[in-house]
Amino acid sequence: MTPLVAGIGCRRGASAQQIEAAVRDALGTALSFHALTLIASIDTKADEPGLVAFCAAHSLPLQTFTRDAIAALDVPLDASPHARAHLGIDGVCEPCALLAARGGALLVPKHVRDGVTVAIACAAAHPHSNDTPRIKEHR
Numbered sequence: 001m002t003p004l005v006a007g008i009g010c011r012r013g014a015s016a017q018q019i020e021a022a023v024r025d026a027l028g029t030a031l032s033f034h035a036l037t038l039i040a041s042i043d044t045k046a047d048e049p050g051l052v053a054f055c056a057a058h059s060l061p062l063q064t065f066t067r068d069a070i071a072a073l074d075v076p077l078d079a080s081p082h083a084r085a086h087l088g089i090d091g092v093c094e095p096c097a098l099l100a101a102r103g104g105a106l107l108v109p110k111h112v113r114d115g116v117t118v119a120i121a122c123a124a125a126h127p128h129s130n131d132t133p134r135i136k137e138h139r
Helices: 016-027 049-057 067-072 081-087 093-101
Strands: 004-010 036-042 062-065 106-113 116-122
Touching (some): 004 049, 004 093, 016 106, 016 116, 036 049, 036 093, 049 062, 062 093, 067 093, 093 106, 093 116
Parallel strands (some): 004 036, 036 062
C-alpha cells in the first residue's frame, strides 16, 4: 500500500468529526484511509483542537510548515482567496501535502467540505531522506 499524506486546512473550531469526514470524502473509494501515514498543515494550526484530536484518534503524526516554506513551494495551486486574505499565502492543504510528501505527487487536489480543505499526496521519499520539493527562487 502506497503511503499517503493528507494536507489539511480548516477554519478555527472545526471538529475532529468534521475533519475526518472531509478526509474520508477526499479519499473517496479509490484510496484507503489506512494508507494515511502523516497529516500536514500550517504551523498556526499546530494547536487546533479538532485537528489535534483527529490525529490522536488515528495515531497520525502532524507535521506543520511555516508560511515561508509554503510560499516558497513552486507548484500550481488551486488558490484560495481566504488563505490569501488571512494567511498571506495561496493555500494550505495542497502545499502542505506536497511538502510533507517530500517530492511525491498530488493525488487529490483541494477538496472542500464543511470548512475543511483536504489534499492527498503520495509520499514518494523516506521521511529522513534528503529529497525536497522544488522551491521558488527568491531574487
